[in-house]
Amino acid sequence: MFWQDGQLIYNGKYKIEKYLGGGGFALTYQAMHTKLNRRVVIKTPNISVQRDPDYPKYVERFKKEAQMLAMCCRDSHPHIVQVFDFFVEEDGRYCLEMQYIAGESLWEYVQRQGKLPETEAVKYIHQMGLALVDLHKKGVFHLDVTPPNIMLNFNSGIPNSGKAVLIDFGIAGDMSPPSTLSRSFGNKAFAPYELTRKGIRHPTVDIYCLAGSLYYAITGQRPTNSFDRKYEQEKLVPPKQLVSSLSYTVNQAILKGMALEAKDRPQTMEEWLNLLSFSQVNLTELILASDVGVDYQYLENLLKAEKWKAADEETTRVMLKVAKREQGGWLDYESIENFPCTDLCIIDQLWVKYSNCHFGFSVQKRIWLECGGKVDYETECCLGDRVGWRNKGRWLEKDEYKYSLDALNGHLPTTKNHHSLIWLNISLFFSRVQSCNF
Numbered sequence: 331m332f333w334q335d336g337q338l339i340y341n342g343k344y345k346i347e348k349y350l351g352g353g354g355f356a357l358t359y360q361a362m363h364t365k366l367n368r369r370v371v372i373k374t375p376n377i378s379v380q381r382d383p384d385y386p387k388y389v390e391r392f393k394k395e396a397q398m399l400a401m402c403c404r405d406s407h408p409h410i411v412q413v414f415d416f417f418v419e420e421d422g423r424y425c426l427e428m429q430y431i432a433g434e435s436l437w438e439y440v441q442r443q444g445k446l447p448e449t450e451a452v453k454y455i456h457q458m459g460l461a462l463v464d465l466h467k468k469g470v471f472h473l474d475v476t477p478p479n480i481m482l483n484f485n486s487g488i489p490n491s492g493k494a495v496l497i498d499f500g501i502a503g504d505m506s507p508p509s510t511l512s513r514s515f516g517n518k519a520f521a522p523y524e525l526t527r528k529g530i531r532h533p534t535v536d537i538y539c540l541a542g543s544l545y546y547a548i549t550g551q552r553p554t555n556s557f558d559r560k561y562e563q564e565k566l567v568p569p570k571q572l573v574s575s576l577s578y579t580v581n582q583a584i585l586k587g588m589a590l591e592a593k594d595r596p597q598t599m600e601e602w603l604n605l606l607s608f609s610q611v612n613l614t615e616l617i618l619a620s621d622v623g624v625d626y627q628y629l630e631n632l633l634k635a636e637k638w639k640a641a642d643e644e645t646t647r648v649m650l651k652v653a654k655r656e657q658g659g660w661l662d663y664e665s666i667e668n669f670p671c672t673d674l675c676i677i678d679q680l681w682v683k684y685s686n687c688h689f690g691f692s693v694q695k696r697i698w699l700e701c702g703g704k705v706d707y708e709t710e711c712c713l714g715d716r717v718g719w720r721n722k723g724r725w726l727e728k729d730e731y732k733y734s735l736d737a738l739n740g741h742l743p744t745t746k747n748h749h750s751l752i753w754l755n756i757s758l759f760f761s762r763v764q765s766c767n768f
């Protein structure tokens with residue numbers, strides 16, 4: 331440790347309050363800006379780095395980190411730590427002054443109080459995702475988005491009031507001596523194995539780390555590290571196996587984000603957040619106000635009771651009623667094009683809500699988009715394969731559907747008229763869902 335508690339530095343501008351910690355490169359202190367009476371954090375290279383023959387090189391990188399952070403927090407992002415100053419102490423030591431985040435890291439929080447409720451964990455991770463979308467747009471990759479680097483700023487005493495703030499851009503600046511493995515490979519349990527390759531700069535690294543952080547927050551356990559998965563054939567235990575109440579959507583989002591190979595992960599942070607955002611659906615009161623006076627209470631009762639098959643049939647019934655196509659028994663081109671968005675959205679929200687984001691048109695639409703989002707038969711087949719409406723290239727018969735939560739994501743509602751053939755043009759229908767924007 332360089333500085334003692336109470337020590338004044340930089341001509342008395344700062345009073346050191348306490349040592350917060352440090353790693354391969356730097357020591358971090360809590361300090362008081364004596365003129366402004368503002369609590370800040372000061373980071374400075376540690377002794378071993380100062381003795382390193384490459385010290386000037388690290389100082390250069392440290393400066394770059396400061397500049398990069400300053401650039402990143404230029405628009406004062408609520409979830410990225412602010413940089414205030416970069417200065418050289420009288421003895422030649424370089425120092426970075428940053429915003430002090432009152433609270434504790436996600437790592438410490440979970441260690442102290444155990445795994446978090448799904449909604450709380452998703453809230454923090456979603457905030458980090460928004461910060462990373464912003465960084466990625468600026469061409470910056472954090473590469474170490476791990477629970478110790480996610481600070482939670484709490485309103486004292488109010489549960490679930492935390493705001494997550496991303497700190498420590500050390501790896502993004504790539505400034506550690508090569509001997510410090512932890513810094514060159516981030517925090518092993520949360521980093522994808524490809525991060526060991528020099529020069530890896532891609533959103534999929536941050537996606538893996540963030541999905542791993544969510545895994546930790548929700549299960550209270552570190553995920554199996556990617557090296558052991560890659561080279562020792564160890565398996566990642568799905569988070570739902572550890573927390574059975576976890577929604578299918580969040581479980582899937584974690585597994586996709588932590589896919590071992592980068593090519594199998596969502597390729598942008600926005601894409602990954604989209605997977606997560608289905609779990610953000612307002613799971614409280616739904617307003618069932620139809621544009622055309624259709625009553626959705628019976629559908630809601632069936633879904634609430636998890637009577638999936640009856641709910642599927644009722645969905646067909648109400649949709650034909652909305653479109654005034656009861657006689658025809660199927661939705662033609664015109665009725666799909668003009669299907670009221672409000673009603674489409676109500677039906678979707680009911681399915682999403684009661685299946686815990688596992689079923690619903692919006693879930694199916696996301697998969698349809700992943701299949702290319704075109705209005706053609708190839709896209710329909712891709713969707714059919716992904717949601718389990720097709721098996722080995724054959725469309726299922728009406729009694730072959732699976733009416734349980736064990737079915738594939740998006741399996742229900744089936745868009746099948748139970749008395750006749752497929753009753754709508756699937757691709758056309760999802761292009762309508764897409765244009766309704768939900």
Ligand SMILES: Nc1ncnc2c1ncn2[C@@H]1O[C@H](COP(=O)(O)OP(=O)(O)OP(=O)(O)O)[C@@H](O)[C@H]1O
Nearest residue numbers: 350351352353354355356358371429430431498500
């Ligand atoms: N802006 C901040 N506000 C409050 N606490 C912080 C802030 N930045 C870091 N800390 C705390 O300081 C300690 C050290 O953090 P830091 O990120 O500098 O260390 P590290 O990652 O171990 O170091 P290195 O980056 O050299 O590996 C951690 O406990 C962290 O929670």
